Structures are given as C-alpha cells and as structure tokens.
Amino acid sequence: MTTKEILEEQIKIQGELVRKLKAAKENKDRVQEEVAKLLELKSQINETGNQKFTLKTPKGTRDFSPHQMAVRSSVLNKIISVFKKHGAETIDTPVFELKEVLTGKYGEDSKLIYDLKDQGGEILSLRYDLTVPFARYLAMNKISNIKRYHIAKVYRRDNPSIARGRYREFYQCDFDIAGLYDPMIPDAECIRIVYEILNTLDLKPFVIKINHRSLLDGMLETCGVPADKFRSICSAIDKLDKSPWQDVKKEMIEEKDLTEEIADKIGQYVQLNGGRQLVDELLQNQNLIKSKSAVEGLESVKLLLDYCELFGTLDAVSFDLSLARGLDYYTGIIYEAVLMGKDTSDSDISVGSVAGGGRYDNLVGMFDSKNKNVPCVGVSIGVERIFAVLEGKLVASNKKIRTTEVEVFVATAQKNLVNERMKLCKELWDNNFKVEYSYKKSPKLLVQLQHCEEYDIPLAVILGESEIQRGVVKLREVSTRAEVEISRSELADEIRKRLQGIQLNGTS
Amino acid sequence: MTTKEILEEQIKIQGELVRKLKAAKENKDRVQEEVAKLLELKSQINETGNQKFTLKTPKGTRDFSPHQMAVRSSVLNKIISVFKKHGAETIDTPVFELKEVLTGKYGEDSKLIYDLKDQGGEILSLRYDLTVPFARYLAMNKISNIKRYHIAKVYRRDNPSIARGRYREFYQCDFDIAGLYDPMIPDAECIRIVYEILNTLDLKPFVIKINHRSLLDGMLETCGVPADKFRSICSAIDKLDKSPWQDVKKEMIEEKDLTEEIADKIGQYVQLNGGRQLVDELLQNQNLIKSKSAVEGLESVKLLLDYCELFGTLDAVSFDLSLARGLDYYTGIIYEAVLMGKDTSDSDISVGSVAGGGRYDNLVGMFDSKNKNVPCVGVSIGVERIFAVLEGKLVASNKKIRTTEVEVFVATAQKNLVNERMKLCKELWDNNFKVEYSYKKSPKLLVQLQHCEEYDIPLAVILGESEIQRGVVKLREVSTRAEVEISRSELADEIRKRLQGIQLNGTS
Structure with missing residues (x-):
C-alpha cells in the first residue's frame, strides 16, 4: 500500500469512530479529541495529495485522442481545400499579443481575455480571435491586399457550455479578403465559400442569413431609436435566434428604455425575411427610405443577391432583418450560416450558427499611425460545432475512422x-x-x-x-x-x- | 502633421536647446527649467503613443508570411509522412497546463516557463515542451501503449538568439513510442525515423550521435566522480559540442570541484567516438567494466548498433561518449542528429542539433497515483532550425515557392x-x-x-x-x-x- 492508501484507510476508520461517538452522544471533549485526530489525518493526505494532484486539463480545455484528431484532420483538410480553391494563402501569428493590441476591440467581452503573468518585460494576452491579429499584421506590414486563411486556436475565459460544444480553448478557421475592391464582389465570394464548405461537409440543409449594418442602423433610426442606443438594441435583436420576439421586446422596453410603440415598429421589421422580393418591397417602404443609410444597405443587399445568383448560392441565402451579430467592428454586410432540421443533430448537441462573418472596413486603421484603412471582409467557420455534429454522425452511423495509415x-x-x-x-x-x-x-x-x-x-x-x-x-x-x-x-x-x-x- | 509628429518636432528642438545650454554651462536654474519642459513634452508623446503604440509582435515571437508558411507546410508535410509511414497516430493537448503539471520536470529551466495571470480559478502555465503533456495524457487516460506524433508550438521565456533561429514561441515536432517492449527495438525505430526525415529533406550529410545514460553514469563512477555530482558534470560534458575540452575541463575543476586527475580521466573517455569496434574496446576496459551500469549501457549500445545495421541507418550513426543531453528525465539511450559540412548552411545561420531525444521510462509514473510507469522513447525534430536552413537554401538557389495553388x-x-x-x-x-x-x-x-x-x-x-x-x-x-x-x-x-x-x- 502507498502512504496515501494507508492514510485513506486510517481516515475511514477514524471517520467511523467519530460518527459512532456522535451517534452515542458521547462526552463532548472525547468527540472533539477524535475529530482533531481526523482533521490531522486529512491534512496529511492533502500534503501527499499535493504530490499526486488531480490529473486534469485546465477548465474548459481538453485533449484530443487519435480518433478525434482523425475526424478533425479530415474536416480541416476539406475546409482548407475550399480555401485553396479560391486562391487563399495562409499566415500565422503568435498565440499571444501585446495586451494593448487587443484593448478596445471587443467591447464588454474584453473581460474574457486571458492575460499572461507579468514576469518582467512586456504585458501580454492570449489572442481572443484571429481577426484582430490579422488586422495588426496588415497594418504592421503595410499590406493593402491579401486573401488569406488562418486556422488556429483562440482563448476566451468564458463559462463554457461543454454540452453545446463551447470551450475556453477552441479552433477558429478564418478566411478574409483585404483590399479596396468594388462593392459586394469579395463579399459574394465569402458566401460562396461558406456554401461550398457546408456542402462538402455534407451539412445540408442550411441557410445563410444575410443583413447589412447600414440597413440595421437606418431601420432603428426610422423607428425612432436614439443613435446612442443602436448598439445595445442590436445586441437585443441578436438574441432573436434563441428567444421569441415577446422576450426581446420586453428587454427593449424594460431594460433598454424604448417605448412600446418604438419596440413594435422594430418588431415589424425584424420578423421579416425573404429574398429579392423583400428587398424590393422595403425599397418601396416610404418610412424606411427616408433613411439614406437604410437605402444604402438595401441597395447593397440587392447587389449581393444578384451576385449570389451568378455564383449559384442564392437558394441557400436568406435576407433576414433579425440578423445583427454582436461584434462592434462590422461596417457593412453581415452573414451567418445555420444548420436546419433534425437530421443534422442525431446526437444531443444543439447546433446554432456554424459560420459567420461580415465586412469590417475600419479595423486595420485602428492600428495604423495615420489611420490608413484597408477594407476587409471575411468569414469564420465554427469548426468546433462542426466537429461535434460530425462526431455525432459518425457514432450514429457506426462508421469506423482509421487513426493510422499503415498499409x-x-x-x-x-x-x-x-x-x-x-x-x-x-x-x-x-x-x-x-x-x-x-x-x-x-x-x-x-x-x-x-x-x-x-x-x-x-x-x-x-x-x-x-x-x-x-x-x-x-x-x-x-x-x-x-x-x-x-x-x-x-x-x-x-x-x-x-x-x-x-x-x-x-x-x- | 499628426499630433505625434508635431510633438516629436518640438522635442527635437527642445532637446537641442537643452544640450546647447548645458554645453554653454548656463545657469543651473535656467537649464532645469528647460529640462522640465522637455520632460513634459516627452510625457505628452507617451500619452499619444498609448493610442498608436509600436506595432510589433511580443519579444521572441514573429508572424509568418504566406511565403514562410508555404516553406513550413512543405517541410511539415514531409515530416508527417515519415511519421505516418511508421504507423503513428496524432493527439493534441491544450496550450496551457495546470502549473503543477510542469513543476519539477525541467530542473533549473523551470524559470523559463510562462505563467498565466491569476484571474481567479486555476493557476496555469504555457507548455514548455510536448513531452510532459504527453506523459500527463498517458497517465490521465491510463494508456499503456501508443505510437504518436504531436506537432505544436511550445513556449520558453529564454533570451532568444534570433540569428541562430531560436525564439520564445516555436514549433516542436515530436514522435514517441510508449509501451513495454523488448530492449532497443522501439529505440532503433526512432533513429530510423530521424534518418528518413533528414534524407527526405535533403539535409545530408548528417551524423546521429548516440550514447547511453547508464554508460555515462558508470563512466563517471569509475572516474571517481561522487554520485551527487553526476548531473552537473553531465551538463558540463554537454557543452563539448560548442566548447573545446580545455574549457570544459576548467569548468569541472574550478566550478564543479573535481580534481585534475578525475577530470583527465573523464577527458580520455569523452573524446572517444566510433562504432561497434569502440563498444568492443570499452567492453575490454578493465576499469570501466567494474561498473555494472557501464556494462549495461555498453551492451545496450551494442544491441542498438546491430539493429541500426538491420535498418540501414548504421552509416549515419556515431557512438559518441561526449553526448550527454541536458534534460533530467532521460533514463536510457540518448541521441542527437547534427548536420555536417558547410554546404548545408549557405546562409549565415549556424546550425547545431536538428533532432534529439532518448528513452524516459519514469516520467509517466510521476503523474500516476500508484507510480505506475509506462516506458517511453521518443525524438523531437528541431523544425525551427530546419526551416531556417531550408529557407536559406531556397534563397541561395533562387527557387520560387508558390503560396497559392490557383490553376x-x-x-x-x-x-x-x-x-x-x-x-x-x-x-x-x-x-x-x-x-x-x-x-x-x-x-x-x-x-x-x-x-x-x-x-x-x-x-x-x-x-x-x-x-x-x-x-x-x-x-x-x-x-x-x-x-x-x-x-x-x-x-x-x-x-x-x-x-x-x-x-x-x-x-x-
């Protein structure tokens, strides 16, 4: 027996003794004496325990077995081959950045950033996504156009919902086009890439929801929302994929101080979704077209839908006024792909968005000493959720996946x-x-x-x-x-x- | 001009004024007044500087451009295909571990570990290598045999010598065989893998030096070194690839308190290298074979050389008594591959060891509550140095490497x-x-x-x-x-x- 096992045995015996003494309502001093002995034994085992501590990975992280890695490699290889089909190069950046690079980029979520200990020298943080390091890379190297993908792990001190496939360390898988080009052309290619990836991975049926930041702003403006509330109202709208309109409306009125009248006006819009016909209808909406911003957004959506038709993706695209997306840095089109139907989640994993992105034309300028901007549009594939769905499918289909290639x-x-x-x-x-x-x-x-x-x-x-x-x-x-x-x-x-x-x- | 540029101009002018006043030995108060103004300007520029700070990656780290990534992918793919040729699976572990997992594994080098800031919750550190996480993984999952490779970045707060291809964030590329097998059989395969990789990457000529921890111990024992000095003497011997014997001898005598007589005895051994004939000679050495440990080491080396002949690697293997390797956890055979000749370093990068490893039979037991050991042997490919050599070769050959695959x-x-x-x-x-x-x-x-x-x-x-x-x-x-x-x-x-x-x- 190891020291630890001997101690465990002694603690068990001593524990039983204390319980018996208490049950027999023995003399208090006697009980206390034996309790003290028990505590002493327990402290000893804790000391032993320090040498052989609990074996685990840090909270919200995990190891990947050869089997999981085989599934991941096969998924990532398929995604990479789509990126390469569209001429993407790849880059890599360090896992940590100077803390100030990340400061002021994530709004409220900044509290989720992992900091490194100050061990003398620079103040560092783990990267929170791949977009901010990409913008830093462009500004630092004065690159004004590039089409790149980047697949790497990012870190968020969230309270992870492991069951929903969310972790503190997880892969991001980003494709971005940087450069000053004509409207909606690179944007349409990002949507085509999402379309190809979800098809290649056999994840049909899916919908790619699109919306435009200018339209959202214009819509809120014409509903009578004050400009300083646009962001917080957008974040309420963003919840419509999980909550019914009644709940979101309540939040708008009770927490965000909108009048019921304004909330109802918003409600009429955000329940709309459709295709080109909806764009045309909205372009006839006399209230909405009072806002220059709304018209600009609608014209952009219209053009994008034309391009989607040329690229053969229109059948999967849905213009959806409830799509808002959380991140501050988006400036134009935004999109999000959602898997539909039960057949994609044979396992109990509930899957929401599996890809999302949009245009962010001002992020690079935040790093440039002369505020020189490089317009960007990109998409991030939610590979962790895709892995979870595909692992579930594999289990359900009883298919074996090889972990070696031995011949x-x-x-x-x-x-x-x-x-x-x-x-x-x-x-x-x-x-x-x-x-x-x-x-x-x-x-x-x-x-x-x-x-x-x-x-x-x-x-x-x-x-x-x-x-x-x-x-x-x-x-x-x-x-x-x-x-x-x-x-x-x-x-x-x-x-x-x-x-x-x-x-x-x-x-x- | 930006605010910053204006301030810089003002600082320049003010600085010149201060220098002139000092040169002219002006009245002290006057000088101090102008110095104060200069400091005030400098503090203002620092504030501006906080908004547009220096764009850089953290010390000892770097971004990789599409061109560098193309070189890296091609090298890593070749290495991975050798690992797969030998039936390896792959795993992944988190980039950080509970700090206590790393504690007590790296001796003096522990001071180079990056710690995360305590933001509430667990105390974490970035991984320092892939071997300790691998041992933790085996113990945690009670795996008693596996053949795996793992390619990932590791972190060391070293003072990096960028010119020699050393960084604070760098790739490790490890292959290990865990399991209770017969002597020297997995060990011989590790050497074959190094041999295949360096051939595939066209890095000939190279030498794979081998030695055995038991032989080192036995040798020091018969030379009269006290057992408690074995490690520190080994670390002196380890310097023989960079320093001449006279310097190492001096260190042994002056810093490590050996007598000149003992140091000379060691010197006779560590200057030896050769093949099977040298093993046979040493097995006749009446002093050395007094040590059971030395004989055990020699017999092991002899068996390994037989296996190397069967595997066709013997021509590149050199039994070298000066090979000691720093890490504490090695328990058996150790090896290190070194590129030879000028032709491999057309650029100014001086390349030393490009692969190294050995047997570590007790590391997994350090994580097991019952000290259950899983014998392991492995090799780590020094990919950063290899990248540097191959990038240099590419530049020298004027060859272009494509960063996209567009057809x-x-x-x-x-x-x-x-x-x-x-x-x-x-x-x-x-x-x-x-x-x-x-x-x-x-x-x-x-x-x-x-x-x-x-x-x-x-x-x-x-x-x-x-x-x-x-x-x-x-x-x-x-x-x-x-x-x-x-x-x-x-x-x-x-x-x-x-x-x-x-x-x-x-x-x-």
Whole structure:
C-alpha cells in the first residue's frame, strides 16, 4: 500500500469512530479529541495529495485522442481545400499579443481575455480571435491586399457550455479578403465559400442569413431609436435566434428604455425575411427610405443577391432583418450560416450558427499611425460545432475512422525472428510503404493479426523459417484472411498492385 | 502633421536647446527649467503613443508570411509522412497546463516557463515542451501503449538568439513510442525515423550521435566522480559540442570541484567516438567494466548498433561518449542528429542539433497515483532550425515557392464583364478547379496577366464580348503566353488535360 492508501484507510476508520461517538452522544471533549485526530489525518493526505494532484486539463480545455484528431484532420483538410480553391494563402501569428493590441476591440467581452503573468518585460494576452491579429499584421506590414486563411486556436475565459460544444480553448478557421475592391464582389465570394464548405461537409440543409449594418442602423433610426442606443438594441435583436420576439421586446422596453410603440415598429421589421422580393418591397417602404443609410444597405443587399445568383448560392441565402451579430467592428454586410432540421443533430448537441462573418472596413486603421484603412471582409467557420455534429454522425452511423495509415504489417508465426522482420520492414520502408511490426522479440501471431484487424491494416506479410529459406513470404489480405505465397523479389510490386485495388474498391 | 509628429518636432528642438545650454554651462536654474519642459513634452508623446503604440509582435515571437508558411507546410508535410509511414497516430493537448503539471520536470529551466495571470480559478502555465503533456495524457487516460506524433508550438521565456533561429514561441515536432517492449527495438525505430526525415529533406550529410545514460553514469563512477555530482558534470560534458575540452575541463575543476586527475580521466573517455569496434574496446576496459551500469549501457549500445545495421541507418550513426543531453528525465539511450559540412548552411545561420531525444521510462509514473510507469522513447525534430536552413537554401538557389495553388485565372480584356466572369468562375469551381478572378468591376488586362505571372498561375481564361457571343473563350498558357480559342463546352476537359500535362512536366 502507498502512504496515501494507508492514510485513506486510517481516515475511514477514524471517520467511523467519530460518527459512532456522535451517534452515542458521547462526552463532548472525547468527540472533539477524535475529530482533531481526523482533521490531522486529512491534512496529511492533502500534503501527499499535493504530490499526486488531480490529473486534469485546465477548465474548459481538453485533449484530443487519435480518433478525434482523425475526424478533425479530415474536416480541416476539406475546409482548407475550399480555401485553396479560391486562391487563399495562409499566415500565422503568435498565440499571444501585446495586451494593448487587443484593448478596445471587443467591447464588454474584453473581460474574457486571458492575460499572461507579468514576469518582467512586456504585458501580454492570449489572442481572443484571429481577426484582430490579422488586422495588426496588415497594418504592421503595410499590406493593402491579401486573401488569406488562418486556422488556429483562440482563448476566451468564458463559462463554457461543454454540452453545446463551447470551450475556453477552441479552433477558429478564418478566411478574409483585404483590399479596396468594388462593392459586394469579395463579399459574394465569402458566401460562396461558406456554401461550398457546408456542402462538402455534407451539412445540408442550411441557410445563410444575410443583413447589412447600414440597413440595421437606418431601420432603428426610422423607428425612432436614439443613435446612442443602436448598439445595445442590436445586441437585443441578436438574441432573436434563441428567444421569441415577446422576450426581446420586453428587454427593449424594460431594460433598454424604448417605448412600446418604438419596440413594435422594430418588431415589424425584424420578423421579416425573404429574398429579392423583400428587398424590393422595403425599397418601396416610404418610412424606411427616408433613411439614406437604410437605402444604402438595401441597395447593397440587392447587389449581393444578384451576385449570389451568378455564383449559384442564392437558394441557400436568406435576407433576414433579425440578423445583427454582436461584434462592434462590422461596417457593412453581415452573414451567418445555420444548420436546419433534425437530421443534422442525431446526437444531443444543439447546433446554432456554424459560420459567420461580415465586412469590417475600419479595423486595420485602428492600428495604423495615420489611420490608413484597408477594407476587409471575411468569414469564420465554427469548426468546433462542426466537429461535434460530425462526431455525432459518425457514432450514429457506426462508421469506423482509421487513426493510422499503415498499409502492411510484418508478422511472424515463430519465435526469435525479430532480425528477419526488421530486415523486411527496412525493405518495405525503402519502397515507401507504410509499415508496422511488433516491438516484441517473440510476439504471438494471434496478437499481431488482431492488431491488424483492430487498426484496419489492409495487408499482412507473414514470415517463418521455412519461408525465409525458400525466399518467399505469405501475403495475407486482412479483411478476407486469404493468404498467398509470394517470392521476396516480387513482394513490393504485388503489394503495390493490391493496395491500388483496395483503394479503387474503396474498402480502405 | 499628426499630433505625434508635431510633438516629436518640438522635442527635437527642445532637446537641442537643452544640450546647447548645458554645453554653454548656463545657469543651473535656467537649464532645469528647460529640462522640465522637455520632460513634459516627452510625457505628452507617451500619452499619444498609448493610442498608436509600436506595432510589433511580443519579444521572441514573429508572424509568418504566406511565403514562410508555404516553406513550413512543405517541410511539415514531409515530416508527417515519415511519421505516418511508421504507423503513428496524432493527439493534441491544450496550450496551457495546470502549473503543477510542469513543476519539477525541467530542473533549473523551470524559470523559463510562462505563467498565466491569476484571474481567479486555476493557476496555469504555457507548455514548455510536448513531452510532459504527453506523459500527463498517458497517465490521465491510463494508456499503456501508443505510437504518436504531436506537432505544436511550445513556449520558453529564454533570451532568444534570433540569428541562430531560436525564439520564445516555436514549433516542436515530436514522435514517441510508449509501451513495454523488448530492449532497443522501439529505440532503433526512432533513429530510423530521424534518418528518413533528414534524407527526405535533403539535409545530408548528417551524423546521429548516440550514447547511453547508464554508460555515462558508470563512466563517471569509475572516474571517481561522487554520485551527487553526476548531473552537473553531465551538463558540463554537454557543452563539448560548442566548447573545446580545455574549457570544459576548467569548468569541472574550478566550478564543479573535481580534481585534475578525475577530470583527465573523464577527458580520455569523452573524446572517444566510433562504432561497434569502440563498444568492443570499452567492453575490454578493465576499469570501466567494474561498473555494472557501464556494462549495461555498453551492451545496450551494442544491441542498438546491430539493429541500426538491420535498418540501414548504421552509416549515419556515431557512438559518441561526449553526448550527454541536458534534460533530467532521460533514463536510457540518448541521441542527437547534427548536420555536417558547410554546404548545408549557405546562409549565415549556424546550425547545431536538428533532432534529439532518448528513452524516459519514469516520467509517466510521476503523474500516476500508484507510480505506475509506462516506458517511453521518443525524438523531437528541431523544425525551427530546419526551416531556417531550408529557407536559406531556397534563397541561395533562387527557387520560387508558390503560396497559392490557383490553376486558372478568369480574366477579361473589356469593361463591365464582371457578371460574365463570375458565371465562368462558378462553372469552373463547380468542376473543382482552383480559380481566381479580379474583384474589380473593370480591371485592366495587363494587371490581371501580371498577377498570373507573379503567382505562377499556369492557365488564364480570357473573356470578351465577341467570345461570349460565339460561346468560346481564349485559353492562355501563362508561362509561354500561347493562346488558343476553345469552345465553352470543351473548356473543363481541356483545362483538366493541360493541368495534367503541366504536372507531368513538373513546371508547376
């Protein structure tokens, strides 16, 4: 028994004694004496416990097993290939930034930023998203146009709702187009990218909601909301994807001091969604078009919808006046993709938005000493939610995903052939095959073959004394367990041929 | 002029005035008055400076441009394919750990750990390497065997020597085999992996130095070094790759209190290196074989060299008694790969070790409440140094590396054809080509074609009114500038054919 186990046993015995004494209503001093002994034992175990503390990852973070990593790699590779299809380059930035780079960019959410300890030197914080570091990168390097993706982890000291797939450390997966271009052209491409990604990942049906900041502002203006309340009313509107209008209205009146009349006017707008017809109707709305800002927003939406038609994405796009998005830095079009229907959440994970973004034309200027702006538009793919949905689907479909790519396992049925197995592995590695063998000197054949089946390794080469003498090996197809004898000199070609066959039949 | 520029000008003038007054040995009060004004100006500029602070990444960190990322991806992909060739899975762990996970693992170097600020809740630190998180992962999940790689950034508050390719944030690239296996079998595979990686990356010539902790201990024991000095003497020996023996000897005598006699005995050993013959000679050394530990180490090295021969790596392996390696947790074989010769460092970057590792059988037990150990052996590839070497080579060879994978650029020679270009892009994206076009409504043809040449895009499709009417396009091979007219219906097939040709000819 370890010291800790002995102590645990003693605490148990002492605890029982104290309970018995109390139950028997023994003399107080006697009880206190035994309680003191119990506390002493407990403090001892805490000291031992400090050496062997609870093994865990920090709150809101987790490890990823080989199985989870295999799902993630396959999803990320598909997303990256869409980014590359649109000519994106990639960059990387440090995981931490000077704290002042992040200051004043996230409004209220700034309290969620992780700071590093001041150990002398600079004051640093972990990045909160990839957009602010991107803007800092553009300003610092005086880059006025680039199309880049960036996939990396970001950090938020939120109270994570693990069940909904939210963590304190999570991947962001961003694509942005920076540069002074003509209206809605890069914006339409961002929407096409979301459309391609969700299709490639088989996440249909989905809707890409779009709206425009100028339209939101114009709408609030014509409803009679004072300009200084635009932001806080937008953040109330933003809740409409989770709460019914009645609740949001109540918040507007009770917490944000709007009159019921104004709230009702807003209510008429934010319940609208549709396509080009809705844009045209709103462009006829005599109240709304009093606002220059609203007209500008509507014209932009109209143009974007035209481009969406050209790009073949219009069927998934919905112009939605309830879409507001939280972040302060958006200045133009905003969008958000939402998965629809039960079939995408066989597991209990409730999925909301899986992608979102918009135009932010003033962020880079915040970093430039001459306020020189670089207009930007981008989209962030909510990969953590997508991972959760796809992991759930995998479990539901009972499909296996391989965690290695091994093609050939070199096995033996006899003892003491490790040198021969090593020689054969070398030959096969030299031929560029992906090869494994047992690291035991004399492994059991059954264990070796079980390993092949567990890891879905397609082929096994089996060596024995007799085969070695005759210059041959047994080649086994793991799935059918069929074995043939092949001469050593033909082995590489035969393996190559069989692997091609297996790939073509898609059984791998 | 900005406020800041005005202030800078004023400070300059005021500074000159102060210098003149001092030079002229003016009345003290007068000087002090002007100095006060100067300080006031400087404090004002600091306040302005807070709004537009210096744009930089934190000390010892950097951004990676698309060009650097392209080099990195290509190197990492090659390394990953070697890991996969040996059947490795991959895992991921959080960027920070509970501080206590790291405590007591790095000896003196613990002072280099980045701590997070205590913002309430757990006390956290950024990971210092990937080995300790790996051991924590194994213990926490009670995993007794796995073969995994992990590529991720680690953090050390070192005083970075940027010129030598050392940073505070840098990639580690680790491969480890955990599990109770037969002696030297997984160890030999780690060496084979280093061998394959350095060959794949064309980094020949290189040497993989090997040694054994038990042999080091036994050697020091027979030289008469007291056991409590083993570690500090090892760390002196570890400097032999940078310092001559005379300096190391001096350190042993003056700083570590060895007698000259003992130091000389050590000196005789640590200047030895060779192959199997050296092992056999040492196994005849009557002094050395008095130590059980030394004999054990020598027998292990002998077995490993046999396995290296079977794996075809022996030509690059050198048994080297001066190899000590700093980290405390090694318990068995240790190794380190070093690039040789001038030709690998055309640039001024001096490269030392590019890979290193060894056996650490007791680290997992430090996390297990019952001290249950999982024997491990692994290797860490020094990718930052490798990146630096390969970037240098690229510059020297004048080779261009593409930062995007765009295959086709859709261009136009005429104004107002943006809708037509968008339609064609959609067609080509639907056919899974990687396609770009200009985001301007009416871009200049020259600018579009220059973009193709700058980014090495192989094909351009050029649209004009006349082509649109006739249902054709011009297809241009960017490198030769040859153009042909193709019907729209045959375009996808033609592009596919040409891209294959370009790939086969390796001009892409």
